[in-house]
Amino acid sequence: MAAASSWYFMVTPTKPSLSWKLSFLSPLTTVNVTRRQNRTAKRFVVFATVFLDPKPTVLVAEKLGEAGLELLKTFANVDCSYNLDHEELCTKISLCDALIVRSGTKVTREVFERSGGRLKVVGRAGVGIDNVDLSAATEHGCLVVNAPTANTIAAAEHGIALLTAMARNIAQADASIKSGKWQRSKYVGVSLVGKTLAVMGFGKVGSEVARRAKGLGMHVIAHDPYAPADRARAIGVDLVSFEEAISTADFISLHMPLTPATSKMFNDESFSQMKKGVRIVNVARGGVIDEEALVRALDSGTVAQAALDVFTEEPPSKDSKLVLHENVTVTPHLGASTTEAQEGVAIEVAEAVVGALKGQLAATAVNAPMLPAEILSELAPFVTLSEKLGRLAVQLVAGGRGVQSVKVTYASARGPDDLDTRLLRAMITKGLIEPISSVFINLVNADFSAKQRGLRITEERILLDGSPENPLEFIQVQIANVESKFSIAMSDSGEIKVEGRVKDGKPHLTKVGSFGVDVSMEGSLILCRQVDQPGMVGSVGSILGEENVNVSFMSVGRIAPRKQAVMTIGVDEEPSKEALRRIREIPAAEEIVFLKL
Numbered sequence: 001m002a003a004a005s006s007w008y009f010m011v012t013p014t015k016p017s018l019s020w021k022l023s024f025l026s027p028l029t030t031v032n033v034t035r036r037q038n039r040t041a042k043r044f045v046v047f048a049t050v051f052l053d054p055k056p057t058v059l060v061a062e063k064l065g066e067a068g069l070e071l072l073k074t075f076a077n078v079d080c081s082y083n084l085d086h087e088e089l090c091t092k093i094s095l096c097d098a099l100i101v102r103s104g105t106k107v108t109r110e111v112f113e114r115s116g117g118r119l120k121v122v123g124r125a126g127v128g129i130d131n132v133d134l135s136a137a138t139e140h141g142c143l144v145v146n147a148p149t150a151n152t153i154a155a156a157e158h159g160i161a162l163l164t165a166m167a168r169n170i171a172q173a174d175a176s177i178k179s180g181k182w183q184r185s186k187y188v189g190v191s192l193v194g195k196t197l198a199v200m201g202f203g204k205v206g207s208e209v210a211r212r213a214k215g216l217g218m219h220v221i222a223h224d225p226y227a228p229a230d231r232a233r234a235i236g237v238d239l240v241s242f243e244e245a246i247s248t249a250d251f252i253s254l255h256m257p258l259t260p261a262t263s264k265m266f267n268d269e270s271f272s273q274m275k276k277g278v279r280i281v282n283v284a285r286g287g288v289i290d291e292e293a294l295v296r297a298l299d300s301g302t303v304a305q306a307a308l309d310v311f312t313e314e315p316p317s318k319d320s321k322l323v324l325h326e327n328v329t330v331t332p333h334l335g336a337s338t339t340e341a342q343e344g345v346a347i348e349v350a351e352a353v354v355g356a357l358k359g360q361l362a363a364t365a366v367n368a369p370m371l372p373a374e375i376l377s378e379l380a381p382f383v384t385l386s387e388k389l390g391r392l393a394v395q396l397v398a399g400g401r402g403v404q405s406v407k408v409t410y411a412s413a414r415g416p417d418d419l420d421t422r423l424l425r426a427m428i429t430k431g432l433i434e435p436i437s438s439v440f441i442n443l444v445n446a447d448f449s450a451k452q453r454g455l456r457i458t459e460e461r462i463l464l465d466g467s468p469e470n471p472l473e474f475i476q477v478q479i480a481n482v483e484s485k486f487s488i489a490m491s492d493s494g495e496i497k498v499e500g501r502v503k504d505g506k507p508h509l510t511k512v513g514s515f516g517v518d519v520s521m522e523g524s525l526i527l528c529r530q531v532d533q534p535g536m537v538g539s540v541g542s543i544l545g546e547e548n549v550n551v552s553f554m555s556v557g558r559i560a561p562r563k564q565a566v567m568t569i570g571v572d573e574e575p576s577k578e579a580l581r582r583i584r585e586i587p588a589a590e591e592i593v594f595l596k597l
């Protein structure tokens with residue numbers, strides 16, 4: 001049920017247009033507008049009852065399986081707009097919280113820019129994310145998730161289908177017979193049994209292709225610089241170098257992603273190293289092959305045949321020499337197109353997108369560190385502590401600028417392998433940057449934003465003795481080469497230093513500079529350096545009371561009676577400048593600072 005709220009707009013001095021673009025609303029938002037004129041004030045007062053739909057909006061830009069759509073609809077408004085051109089996509093995107101695509105939509109930097117910050121997640125209903133500008137997504141704090149497992153078998157089966165169809169000229173023979181011919185001698189094929197197949201890219205699809213090819217009696221080798229040798233050994237495949245793979249294979253099947261490193265890795269030079277008469281299958285990405293070089297290799301007979309599901313440009317041009325080549329078999333990017341795979345990827349991507357919109361971290365995120373759910377829940381209070389420590393530390397910097405070097409220390413009884421600090425570092429970064437900029441920081445763009453601002457965050461661990469039951473004992477944030485507006489916050493070695501712990505599941509500030517304190521990090525804080533003397537707590541309390549600022553706690557830490565002390569006051573509301581001035585004027589108060597947590 002949509003929530004209704006009445007808003008009004010005043011427009012001065014003449015006739016207002018009623019056709020405003022309320023771009024912050026979802027397309028399903030209803031706006032009822034009435035207009036009254038206040039003649040004396042020469043103003044139009046427009047009353048608008050806006051039925052705000054609290055559901056997020058998901059734009060599904062390419063055909064998605066029904067089960068995935070149903071799942072999305074339980075949580076979001078789903079706008080299925082297939083066949084949008086780029087401009088239409090850019091126009092719609094500012095009204096969408098999530099976008100789901102397959103390989104046919106280019107999610108460019110412009111899409112992220114024109115989303116105006118609303119787009120929170122891009123879901124790729126499939127594996128390859130080469131059509132999504134990942135850097136732009138990351139810079140805009142937009143999570144990208146894919147569906148990495150549900151179409152593996154479909155792609156592997158398609159690879160095998162192309163391999164066998166190519167070897168026996170199925171497509172060409174089919175076309176010939178349908179054109180009224182009966183050419184038995186023209187379409188004599190080659191056998192697969194005993195031949196060497198080189199699987200290039202031994203990941204999910206590649207290893208399934210290898211397994212199936214072994215079942216066909218082929219000798220299978222593979223090249224993949226990152227694949228574990230034991231996984232290959234387990235299915236009887238030898239991992240070999242690129243050169244050995246391409247120079248010894250009778251058949252080559254491509255299964256690596258398209259990246260700057262793999263772009264056009266099959267080119268004139270690599271074709272020249274292949275066995276004459278080699279046959280090539282590509283169900284990975286067109287861009288891994290230099291297509292003009294492949295045409296040359298086909299023409300010269302170096303490559304006897306090619307079977308291609310993917311192309312540098314999709315669809316390829318109608319007069320593409322490669323597609324029209326008589327020794328080439330083609331399919332229009334059908335690798336993932338089985339009923340089963342499409343239902344699978346639709347559910348896989350819909351779950352990831354809904355999870356991301358709910359603020360959960362998706363296990364299939366492509367541009368953010370992923371942590372298992374149980375680790376996340378254990379780290380949750382430390383995540384809050386991290387952000388608050390970052391937020392507090394940066395507000396102690398005089399001028400709030402020039403923060404470049406931050407050291408974070410984690411004290412824990414857990415070894416590095418049992419304590420993943422990426423999330424904590426991201427939240428400290430969020431705390432450090434957000435108070436001094438207009439940038440929104442999340443797990444996705446934290447490292448990027450820090451780098452862009454020239455903020456160097458180094459991490460150090462103190463390995464404590466004792467039981468590693470708690471993930472962390474304390475976290476310390478130090479900012480070097482800055483001055484502080486609260487001199488006590490400077491450590492003996494000249495950095496701003498704050499330290500905190502989690503107590504009873506809540507973040508606590510336990511050290512400011514070298515001064516021990518113990519305050520719950522809720523609401524906001526006033527820190528006051530003072531000469532320890534009777535009546536101070538009462539004086540500050542009554543000023544805040546007069547200003548109607550609710551005090552949640554007060555604590556005083558001191559070096560020795562009647563010497564220097566730090567009073568920490570937790571407040572629910574922001575005190576006025578006047579209240580802070582009055583506190584500052586209390587004779588014993590030497591320095592005061594207000595910090596928003």
Ligand SMILES: NC(=O)C1=CN([C@@H]2O[C@H](COP(=O)(O)OP(=O)(O)OC[C@H]3O[C@@H](n4cnc5c(N)ncnc54)[C@H](O)[C@@H]3O)[C@@H](O)[C@H]2O)C=CC1
Pocket residue numbers: 127128129148151152155200201202203204205206223224225226227255256257258261262283284285309310333334335336337
């Ligand atoms: N035609 C279609 O409809 C489909 C195409 N694909 C494409 O297939 C490819 C593989 O997909 P998956 O197996 O699911 O991915 P994956 O990530 O499981 O496997 C890719 C493998 O390529 C390896 N690799 C990376 N750089 C390499 C290099 N320079 N040389 C050799 N190997 C390299 C990686 O180490 C990894 O093991 C992707 O490009 C994907 O987009 C996937 C599904 C359907």
Ligand SMILES: O=C(O)C(=O)COP(=O)(O)O
Pocket residue numbers: 102103104125126127128129151333334335336337
């Ligand atoms: O999953 C992949 O990488 C694919 O290439 C499948 O692409 P599609 O979703 O069929 O456009």
